[in-house]
Amino acid sequence: MNQFQITDWDDAYSNAAHIPDSDRWPGEWIELAARYRADARCELDIAYGDHARQVYDLFLPEDEPAGLLVFIHGGYWLDFDKSYWSHLAKGAVDSGCAVAVPSYVLCPEAGIGDIASMVGAAIRHAADNITGPLVLTGHSAGGHLAASMVCDGSPLPLEVRQRIVHTVSISGLHDLRPLLKTQMNDRLKLTDREATQLSPALKTPDPRCRLTACVGQAERPEFLRQSQLIANVWRGLGAWTQCIIAPDRHHFDVIDGLCDPQSLLVKTALAHLPLAPPDIQA
Numbered sequence: 001m002n003q004f005q006i007t008d009w010d011d012a013y014s015n016a017a018h019i020p021d022s023d024r025w026p027g028e029w030i031e032l033a034a035r036y037r038a039d040a041r042c043e044l045d046i047a048y049g050d051h052a053r054q055v056y057d058l059f060l061p062e063d064e065p066a067g068l069l070v071f072i073h074g075g076y077w078l079d080f081d082k083s084y085w086s087h088l089a090k091g092a093v094d095s096g097c098a099v100a101v102p103s104y105v106l107c108p109e110a111g112i113g114d115i116a117s118m119v120g121a122a123i124r125h126a127a128d129n130i131t132g133p134l135v136l137t138g139h140s141a142g143g144h145l146a147a148s149m150v151c152d153g154s155p156l157p158l159e160v161r162q163r164i165v166h167t168v169s170i171s172g173l174h175d176l177r178p179l180l181k182t183q184m185n186d187r188l189k190l191t192d193r194e195a196t197q198l199s200p201a202l203k204t205p206d207p208r209c210r211l212t213a214c215v216g217q218a219e220r221p222e223f224l225r226q227s228q229l230i231a232n233v234w235r236g237l238g239a240w241t242q243c244i245i246a247p248d249r250h251h252f253d254v255i256d257g258l259c260d261p262q263s264l265l266v267k268t269a270l271a272h273l274p275l276a277p278p279d280i281q282a
Contacts, residue, residue, distance in 0.1 A: 056102035074140025091266035120155030143172020147200035216249030
């Protein structure tokens with residue numbers, strides 16, 4: 001059995017330092033996203049609040065949407081915006097879904113609890129525009145925010161939560177307490193109490209919750225543990241859960257499957273929609 005004690009928490013949660021040529025990824029994301037927006041059926045910069053960052057982009061299929069998928073971006077609640085991730089809508093859009101990609105106000109201007117409320121407002125607004133079932137997904141900090149929508153303390157009203165058929169947290173952060181030991185908390189400004197209150201793995205999931213935690217096999221051990229943790233704990237509280245470890249994927253490319261309607265990630269995310277192949281449904 002592998003047993004060890006973590007002494008360097010900054011390294012434990014440092015992704016770029018452990019991915020070859022990691023500095024190339026943000027530029028590639030921006031290029032791919034801009035190229036997809038140029039050809040997609042989309043409505044850009046839909047306001048869901050008063051702040052300049054409280055906007056989302058909505059990507060639409062050719063026919064009437066079979067439902068709505070919301071993708072919530074990561075960046076440790078500190079970096080990025082919706083413009084980096086438009087191309088990740090392609091797999092779901094090509095499968096017949098509408099896709100909303102929101103931005104939100106970043107830390108330290110906003111706290112993580114405030115960000116969760118903003119994401120809830122974005123989901124409510126998009127759900128008012130697109131009828132049918134909802135699928136929530138998010139990457140890294142976005143995985144935390146997606147999971148936060150389907151457990152105690154969710155900012156979503158009951159009528160919206162009842163439409164959620166699947167939540168997919170990709171490399172999500174589900175227990176925030178370890179981040180108290182990192183230098184990034186100088187900007188996150190999490191207190192001990194907030195780290196506990198805002199951790200989905202320490203909350204009770206909605207009774208109807210279906211959660212998939214997906215993580216790359218080549219990720220930092222803490223990200224594998226965080227994904228396995230929420231799947232294990234929430235299953236013990238009665239939720240339908242699964243944990244998928246994607247072979248040969250690291251923190252930056254584990255999301256690439258969202259671009260491909262034939263990928264396991266897209267088929268898994270949409271498994272509980274009418275358009276999903278029967279052999280994928282659970």
